[in-house]
Amino acid sequence: MLKINNLHAVVGEAESQILTGLSLDVPAGEVHAIMGPNGAGKSTLSYVLTGRDGYEVTDGSVELGGKDLLDMEPEDRAAAGLFLSFQYPLEIPGVPTMTFLKTALNAQRRARGQEEMAAPEFLKKARAIASELKIKPDMLKRPLNVGFSGGEKKRMEIFQMMMLGPSFIVMDETDSGLDVDALRIVADGVNSLRSPERGMLIITHYQRLLDYITPDKVHVLAGGKIAASGDADFARLLEKEGYDKYAA
Amino acid sequence: MLPSAVIEKLPHRRMEAWKWTDVRRAVRDEVSGLSSVMTPRFTAPDGVSVTQGAAHPSDHVMGRLAQSFSDQSWNIYIPRGAKAAEPVLIEDMNRGHGRFAVMVDEGAEATFVEYHKGKAGSFANIEQNIHLAKGAKLIRIIVQDDPDDMTRIATSCIAAAEGTKLEQYILSFGGALTRLETRLYGEGANIEAVMNGAYLLSGSKHTDMTSHTELSHPDCYIRQSVKGVVTDKAKAVFQGKFLVRRDAQHTDAEMRHDALMLSERAEVRAKPELEIYADDVACAHGNTIGALDDSALFYMRQRGISLAEAKALLTEAFLASVFDDMDDEDMRESLMGQIKNWLGASYGV
Ligand SMILES: Nc1ncnc2c1ncn2[C@@H]1O[C@H](COP(=O)(O)OP(=O)(O)OP(=O)(O)O)[C@@H](O)[C@H]1O
Ligand SMILES: [Mg+2]
Numbered sequence: 001m002l003k004i005n006n007l008h009a010v011v012g013e014a015e016s017q018i019l020t021g022l023s024l025d026v027p028a029g030e031v032h033a034i035m036g037p038n039g040a041g042k043s044t045l046s047y048v049l050t051g052r053d054g055y056e057v058t059d060g061s062v063e064l065g066g067k068d069l070l071d072m073e074p075e076d077r078a079a080a081g082l083f084l085s086f087q088y089p090l091e092i093p094g095v096p097t098m099t100f101l102k103t104a105l106n107a108q109r110r111a112r113g114q115e116e117m118a119a120p121e122f123l124k125k126a127r128a129i130a131s132e133l134k135i136k137p138d139m140l141k142r143p144l145n146v147g148f149s150g151g152e153k154k155r156m157e158i159f160q161m162m163m164l165g166p167s168f169i170v171m172d173e174t175d176s177g178l179d180v181d182a183l184r185i186v187a188d189g190v191n192s193l194r195s196p197e198r199g200m201l202i203i204t205h206y207q208r209l210l211d212y213i214t215p216d217k218v219h220v221l222a223g224g225k226i227a228a229s230g231d232a233d234f235a236r237l238l239e240k241e242g243y244d245k246y247a248a
Numbered sequence: 249m250l251p252s253a254v255i256e257k258l259p260h261r262r263m264e265a266w267k268w269t270d271v272r273r274a275v276r277d278e279v280s281g282l283s284s285v286m287t288p289r290f291t292a293p294d295g296v297s298v299t300q301g302a303a304h305p306s307d308h309v310m311g312r313l314a315q316s317f318s319d320q321s322w323n324i325y326i327p328r329g330a331k332a333a334e335p336v337l338i339e340d341m342n343r344g345h346g347r348f349a350v351m352v353d354e355g356a357e358a359t360f361v362e363y364h365k366g367k368a369g370s371f372a373n374i375e376q377n378i379h380l381a382k383g384a385k386l387i388r389i390i391v392q393d394d395p396d397d398m399t400r401i402a403t404s405c406i407a408a409a410e411g412t413k414l415e416q417y418i419l420s421f422g423g424a425l426t427r428l429e430t431r432l433y434g435e436g437a438n439i440e441a442v443m444n445g446a447y448l449l450s451g452s453k454h455t456d457m458t459s460h461t462e463l464s465h466p467d468c469y470i471r472q473s474v475k476g477v478v479t480d481k482a483k484a485v486f487q488g489k490f491l492v493r494r495d496a497q498h499t500d501a502e503m504r505h506d507a508l509m510l511s512e513r514a515e516v517r518a519k520p521e522l523e524i525y526a527d528d529v530a531c532a533h534g535n536t537i538g539a540l541d542d543s544a545l546f547y548m549r550q551r552g553i554s555l556a557e558a559k560a561l562l563t564e565a566f567l568a569s570v571f572d573d574m575d576d577e578d579m580r581e582s583l584m585g586q587i588k589n590w591l592g593a594s595y596g597v
Contacts, residue, residue: 050550053542078552090547094565100548103561108552143565160551 001028001199002049002168007060009041009048018044020224021060026168029196033210033235034203036221037243042203043087045221046172050084051077064168078104079111081167085157085174087203092144097156098126100144101163108164129162133185150177158189169193169200175209187212207239222246249316251277257316259309268485268517269456274399274425281343281371285318288346291337296358297325303347304377308431310401311375314345321347321377328353328381335359335389341402343370349377352384359576364392366400366423374402380412382436388416389579391586394423396451403429410436410465417571418445419583421590422453422482429458434496437465445474446570448587449482449514450594456485463496470501475570477563478507478514479594488533489521496526503533508540508566510559560591 002025009019018041026032036042047055049062051074062069069077092100106116117125130140133155145153154174161169171190175183190200190213202215210218210232218234220227220243227246230237259265260272275282290298303321306312326332330353338348341364352358366372380386394400400423408414418428430443447455457474470490478484486505507516520533540562548558567587574580591597 052546073555074546074549075552075554078550084550086547086550090541090544092544092548092562092565094568095561100551100553100561103557104548104551104553107554107557111552164551 001065002026002201003061003063005061007045007048007062008058009044010056010058011044012054015056018224019048022221022225024219024226026199026201028199030216031194031200031202031213033215033218034201034221035205035218035235035238037247040221041224042221043172046084046087046170046203049077049170050074050082075107076111078166079108083161083164083166083169085154085161085169085171087172087176089145089153089157091146093146094143097140097142097144101126101160104160105164126163129159133159133162133189135159151179151182154178155182155186158186162189162193165193167198169198170203171200172203173205174202175204175206183209184212207235210235220246249283251279251282254282254313257313265458265487268483268487269425269427269454271399271401271425271427275371279369279371279399280367281345283317284344286341286344286346286372286374288322288338289340290322290324291339292324293332293334293336295327295330296332296336299323299325303349306375306377308375308403308405310373310403311347311405314347314373314375317345318347321349323349324351326352326356326358326384329355331357332359335361338362341372341374342366343372345373347375349379351379352381352386354381355383356381357385359387359389361389361579362391364390364394364400364402366394366398368395368397370398372398372400372402374400376402376404378404378406380406380408380414382409383411384409385413386415388414389583390416390418390428391583392419392423392426392428392455393421394426396424396453398423399425401427401429403431405431405433407433407435408439408441411438412436412440414439414441414443415574416441416443417574417583418457419586420445420447420455420457422447422449422455425454425456427456427458429456431459432461434461434463434465434468437467439463439465439468441468441470442573443470443472444570446567446587447474447476447484448567448590448594449476449484450479452481454483454485456487458485458487460489460491461501462491462493463499463501464493465495466497466499468496468499468501470499472503473506473570474504475506475567476508476516477510477567478516479510481511481513483515484517486516486518486520486535488519489523490531490533492522492524492526492529492531494525497528499526499529499531501529501531505535506566507537508563509537510539554597556595556597560588560595560597563591563595564588
């Protein structure tokens with residue numbers, strides 16, 4: 001489903017080389033975890049996949065469901081089913097969460113040639129998912145993420161994810177900043193989206209999240225590439241031993 | 249008066265108050281309206297009278313010019329204690345010189361809605377002298393949208409007596425050259441005024457929002473927020489001044505101007521000024537000129553919103569606060585609708 005081949009990327013004005021030949025294959029239906037030291041390039045990978053300005057691919061390829069991702073604008077990648085739960089979700093002043101999401105959902109639908117979702121159906125869906133994630137309705141009326149706590153922002157990322165129903169999900173440290181109850185709620189949400197048609201890439205520093213969402217594979221990102229891979233138990237080993245032996 | 253003689257009397261950039269809005273240079277003598285009298289159209293609710301009569305002399309450069317074409321003005325009178333149910337509409341201010349005298353008598357309340365929409369190749373000069381008698385309340389909604397070869401100068405001088413309330417909301421889409429000037433003179437204590445405005449300028453349009461607020465009595469409350477967006481080669485000018493005299497103790501006054509500059513060739517000139525002689529006052533001013541937040545734009549695009557739509561949403565949200573405090577929901581919706589239309593057309597949503 002997601003096929004990353006020999007990906008090289010530079011970042012910023014200084015064009016520092018962050019990714020140096022990263023290859024990774026996440027087939028449909030699988031959940032892969034990526035772990036690795038601070039500054040290894042995990043968030044960089046998520047931004048390269050989603051097409052953020054300032055992250056330049058110098059070599060390699062990325063395909064999602066057979067389509068060349070790197071050629072597409074960020075919004076077209078989203079319409080193709082790619083969703084990123086941000087490590088640091090942005091605040092969107094003045095735009096109520098519901099307006100934002102409805103605009104996003106219908107923009108994606110139009111781009112895919114589907115009909116827009118009518119307001120009542122949208123509201124019903126939003127209410128149901130909000131209650132599943134224990135999000136208070138009045139929060140959905142506030143400008144998106146403005147003044148939300150760290151944990152609330154993360155929960156709101158999952159809310160958006162469940163509303164948009166993407167086919168490939170990248171989660172960048174969604175577990176950081178969540179209390180135990182929130183972690184369970186978020187994990188339940190994510191698990192409910194697991195399906196044979198959907199792939200996921202979960203970036204995390206902690207085994208904790210992987211206790212709830214069991215990955216099919218665990219990879220170490222170090223030195224700008226995938227330095228080692230293993231099964232779900234590998235995460236436990238990494239947490240114990242650290243990344244010293246994978247240092248570039 | 250010949251058009252060329254009129255042009256000689258127009259203010260120009262070597263005059264300090266007009267340094268960023270050079271009217272003389274903008275006007276050619278073939279434009280229509282330079283030496284004619286305006287014929288506005290009024291819709292007034294019951295109890296509000298509109299008559300023509302002798303005008304008071306003006307001490308403003310554009311007012312004096314208007315005066316040289318007519319010693320008459322349109323006089324609009326809101327009687328003592330009257331609370332007009334419907335707004336007073338002023339339309340067809342599309343060319344020529346027009347003089348207006350508005351009197352909102354003691355305790356009266358009125359809403360004025362003015363549409364300043366001109367015709368191609370014309371010139372309009374509007375002078376309004378507004379008097380708010382003790383305890384009167386006036387809401388002004390001013391929508392201006394002119395073709396890109398039209399020059400418009402509209403000057404309002406407002407004298408506000410004790411305990412008066414003024415709310416003014418301007419929405420300006422500019423023209424070849426547009427200047428919307430408000431001069432507020434406090435003539436009593438306890439005046440409350442909101443003087444907000446938004447401008448949205450594309451192409452080579454120019455809007456100048458200039459204001460002068462002069463307080464001489466205690467306990468006045470002034471809030472001014474002007475926000476705008478400029479694209480292409482458009483130019484915006486904001487000049488705001490609070491002059492707080494010695495006896496205007498406990499003045500609580502705040503002035504803000506915030507602009508979004510969406511193109512490198514666009515221009516924003518701002519001059520917020522405080523001149524304060526009273527010692528027990530809370531006066532502040534702020535001015536920002538910025539761009540849309542790239543990170544926020546990326547976040548929105550990641551959710552599937554196109555770049556154009558993301559820009560439009562952020563700009564709309566940025567401007568909306570200017571009209572937040574309007575009581576008339578329908579009017580607010582209508583103004584926001586016009587903003588959305590402009591954003592749709594200018595950003596290509
Ligand atoms: N705009 C930029 N200009 C220069 N260097 C950058 C820029 N953005 C990121 N970097 C660098 O790229 C490297 C990778 O950063 P990245 O955020 O991808 O790491 P990470 O693996 O997500 O780390 P963490 O675990 O702390 O979230 C870091 O050394 C960082 O300083
Ligand atoms: Mg990171």
